[in-house]
Amino acid sequence: MSDALNERDAEARVRDSFARQTIMTTIGASVQSVRKGEVEILLPFSDNILQQHGFIHAGAVATIADSACGYAALSVMPADAAVLTTEFKIHLLSPAKGERLRAVGRVVRAGKKLVITSGDVFADEGGTSKHVALITATMMVVETATGLRN
């Protein structure tokens, strides 16, 4: 594989890929920040992503948590490699309510074949922040020549 991208190129790559995920537009999520090995995604509260009690659905929480982890892994990949989620586990710690959710994904260990990641989701409300979810995820490294995830 070629060398890892610098931070600016890594961020451009993450933002470009994210922009092609139509589900993010559908739920209203956006990329807040990209550093090498750490990506933050925001999801404002909205009426069309709720479960039956008016909290944000666990599926939406998982969507941004998985993506924050996946893009954290992508941010440390060289240009000719990308990543694909093979599994994740998420703990739902508290009801997902507030003004917005904020998912932070981080690389725990970057191997040649797998990148192990972890992340947290926080609910921001009136200047305070509550820990609402905890995720660990395995990303498989794929050569971009195969056409998989960029």
Place this chain on the structure above:
Amino acid sequence: MSDALNERDAEARVRDSFARQTIMTTIGASVQSVRKGEVEILLPFSDNILQQHGFIHAGAVATIADSACGYAALSVMPADAAVLTTEFKIHLLSPAKGERLRAVGRVVRAGKKLVITSGDVFADEGGTSKHVALITATMMVVETATGLRN
């Protein structure tokens, strides 16, 4: 706790709760069938729930897989108890593409405090069906008097 509901009442309860999950309308999911301890949810392919390669996003797969498991657990609860997902793990086995996804959730063990569930997601296409995801999830039993999940 009171007695478990009969199958007709359990189904009515599941469908009523599902109808109040706005995310399901947003992604286009529906309840296909409800039996005691087993629930099936459908998600037709659509352009607004995709990841960057045109497959259905892992977050959408997880959304219906978690819900199939949660409602399978709810289907065996008495009227005065409901369930809440506390954690789930999902393996993504193959790209989620095809005409529709079909998630089947089942109760593995129903305890007084926790209901352990597992499920599978299949991609249906032209009469064939491919196994695309595997989930295991822990549901916490809550008394409905607390106002949580019905």
Place this chain on the structure above:
Amino acid sequence: MSDALNERDAEARVRDSFARQTIMTTIGASVQSVRKGEVEILLPFSDNILQQHGFIHAGAVATIADSACGYAALSVMPADAAVLTTEFKIHLLSPAKGERLRAVGRVVRAGKKLVITSGDVFADEGGTSKHVALITATMMVVETATGLRN
């Protein structure tokens, strides 16, 4: 990679590798059966593998469950490839007590880089069998030339 082994050679390979795991002798576990894609491991109850209430410790349950999954994956590998557990999740459904535990691991999907497996652990007692644990595990395929897991 070369062709997959036939069932007799796969079994010999599994039993040879298992015999070199000193922890199995320490806890008293043995291989019961090996088929292509499915391996069964036995663990008789003994006084030196218990937790504080006299049940078999979750760590011992996990040890045989992980090994049953890992060897199920190994049983479908060609001679020049082996597997390594990268992660597993285990649900402990009931106290692990009885005459013996029996772990059954199965291949869910065998890919080129990863083999996804699942398994169940049963407690056998007086002719009856109780489901005490459920595992899902990801095995990474490694070339044996690297020296990893045979």
Place this chain on the structure above:
Amino acid sequence: MSDALNERDAEARVRDSFARQTIMTTIGASVQSVRKGEVEILLPFSDNILQQHGFIHAGAVATIADSACGYAALSVMPADAAVLTTEFKIHLLSPAKGERLRAVGRVVRAGKKLVITSGDVFADEGGTSKHVALITATMMVVETATGLRN
């Protein structure tokens, strides 16, 4: 439930329970430290807990990781409540080799019914420390009157 124990009493309770886990004597593990919400367990390298390449078996790694998490949860329980592992997931990041393993478990969120925990396992060798495993676990709170886990 009654009040939580002070740190000295919590430590005594953890050490007393640990001493009754015969598997810990069998594999050679010991409690290094107990603080409210954080427990550290040591496992020296020994020849009877290995897998086929001479590394410490994933099952032994999981045994101390699960116990560190379980006892971290127990350390915040009142006298009339204890905990029981209902599920855990462990990522194996690197081969478990070195002079000893050191598992650190921490409470992430302590609820009335469940305590969510996470932990890390490090391999210590010649003054350096390598991250070899990452665990997240769900502990179920049980009243000690039921006789379960002290």
